[in-house]
Amino acid sequence: MSELKQSRPKGTQDFVPPDSERRRQVEAAFRHLAACYGYREIITPTFEHTAVFVKSSGEGSDVVTKEMYSFKDRAERDLTLRPEGTPGVVRAALENRLRLPCRLYYVGPFFRYGRPQKGRFREFGQVGVEALGEASPLVDAEIIYFGADFFRRLGISDCTVQVNSIGCRTCRPAYRETLRKSLFDQKERLCADCLVRLERNPLRVFDCKVETCRQAVQDAPTPRQHLCADCERHHEQVLSALTRRGLRHAANDRLVRGLDYYNRTTFEYLSTSLGAQDSLGGGGRYDYLVEDFGGPPTPGVGVAIGLERTLLAAPVAPAPARRHLAFVIWLTEAERAAAQELADRLRTDGIAAQVDYDARKVKGQFRSADAAEATCCIIIGPDELAKSVYSLKDLATGEQREVASDVLVEAVRALFRD
RNA sequence: GUGAGUGUAGCUCAAAUGGUUAGAGUACCUGACUGUGGCUCAGGAUGCUGUGGGUUCAAUUCCCAUCACUCACCCCA
Numbered sequence: 001m002s003e004l005k006q007s008r009p010k011g012t013q014d015f016v017p018p019d020s021e022r023r024r025q026v027e028a029a030f031r032h033l034a035a036c037y038g039y040r041e042i043i044t045p046t047f048e049h050t051a052v053f054v055k056s057s058g059e060g061s062d063v064v065t066k067e068m069y070s071f072k073d074r075a076e077r078d079l080t081l082r083p084e085g086t087p088g089v090v091r092a093a094l095e096n097r098l099r100l101p102c103r104l105y106y107v108g109p110f111f112r113y114g115r116p117q118k119g120r121f122r123e124f125g126q127v128g129v130e131a132l133g134e135a136s137p138l139v140d141a142e143i144i145y146f147g148a149d150f151f152r153r154l155g156i157s158d159c160t161v162q163v164n165s166i167g168c169r170t171c172r173p174a175y176r177e178t179l180r181k182s183l184f185d186q187k188e189r190l191c192a193d194c195l196v197r198l199e200r201n202p203l204r205v206f207d208c209k210v211e212t213c214r215q216a217v218q219d220a221p222t223p224r225q226h227l228c229a230d231c232e233r234h235h236e237q238v239l240s241a242l243t244r245r246g247l248r249h250a251a252n253d254r255l256v257r258g259l260d261y262y263n264r265t266t267f268e269y270l271s272t273s274l275g276a277q278d279s280l281g282g283g284g285r286y287d288y289l290v291e292d293f294g295g296p297p298t299p300g301v302g303v304a305i306g307l308e309r310t311l312l313a314a315p316v317a318p319a320p321a322r323r324h325l326a327f328v329i330w331l332t333e334a335e336r337a338a339a340q341e342l343a344d345r346l347r348t349d350g351i352a353a354q355v356d357y358d359a360r361k362v363k364g365q366f367r368s369a370d371a372a373e374a375t376c377c378i379i380i381g382p383d384e385l386a387k388s389v390y391s392l393k394d395l396a397t398g399e400q401r402e403v404a405s406d407v408l409v410e411a412v413r414a415l416f417r418d
Numbered sequence: 419g420u421g422a423g424u425g426u427a428g429c430u431c432a433a434a435u436g437g438u439u440a441g442a443g444u445a446c447c448u449g450a451c452u453g454u455g456g457c458u459c460a461g462g463a464u465g466c467u468g469u470g471g472g473u474u475c476a477a478u479u480c481c482c483a484u485c486a487c488u489c490a491c492c493c494c495a
Contacts, residue, residue: 062493117489126495276490306495331453366455381453
């Protein structure tokens, strides 16, 4: 393979047709569904002040400590390519003084530094929704259902949902200490990472996959057992709302998630077809985040879904949107201008049209039409010119007939219909 | 950031234990078909074997380094 001067940066990807079209299909499906649930699109910057992420996701979180693309701009401002969606959305909602409650969805690229592997990229596509100002557990349930609905509509059947509650300001501090004590008593079983987590955020030990840590956690009290009355009631209502909808879900006491801003409900969608990165998406409630940004006390809950993983898990790649193209073919130099004029005329009528201006021979033009996956060809030669007609050929069936100029557009549209 | 595996034609892959001119399928181009694609047949073009170094009479093959990709750890989308 001859060496190219430029190659794409590690962890990025090119989407060439038809993959680009498939991806847009999935995005379109998401936009449609989000709109069905009352969400409207918010578009925020791809980079933010670094503090936006540090303050919301947590100084000690892995995302912040080792996965951010941070840089200084020419005026020495600390900026970061967004590693996740929620902080930017909350910041923007406050900055624009959006009236609450408000439901927002987003679609776009996100960035995290890390070794790429199956389903993990440095630049990745993510879609998500955020419900700001809604406190009801029914909203948590609706959002969990929304994600499951999305996957179901894409034909992803092996998706399972795990749900947990990690408590609130009232019950978490006491629980955290109880947990810390329990883990401290068996600290010889913990790995080096978990010893650090024990200090910073003992809940994170639940995420550890090291066998001895898992055992330690097995014997430790779970957040679930230590919820205050309000949290317990909230959680019960979330679960029962899911059950009422017929959404199968599994309780997972160790599901705490890596971002610091979550409280109460956390959830995650898992798929077996993704490899080691088995999470399709996840989310949770964040009732203190808006306040942390200096806004009024405002509850919030949201979900984020990975686009690449969704594409991976979809059993059949979503078909690219049906696309139609008319290819205008000329025979001799004398008809080339006429071909170009016809293409322009068709485009004016909203019909996609293309001409191979370079080809010397008819055969080459037909091949170009095939390569472009055209629906039909319109041939202009001396005979057609003399008779003031066009020869219209359906490339799928091979049928060809002469069509008068004034009914050509209608005839092409008829071919485009199926 | 740590580890393992893999780098040969545009693509998918061959080339016993080092051996002389690196092959096949597919895609591509040309012709059979001087105004008709997809099928068939015939012909044609294509490689600094990822890069740099080393061992050897000889390296696609062995060794070292480096880069890239893949998978896993980690983390999560």
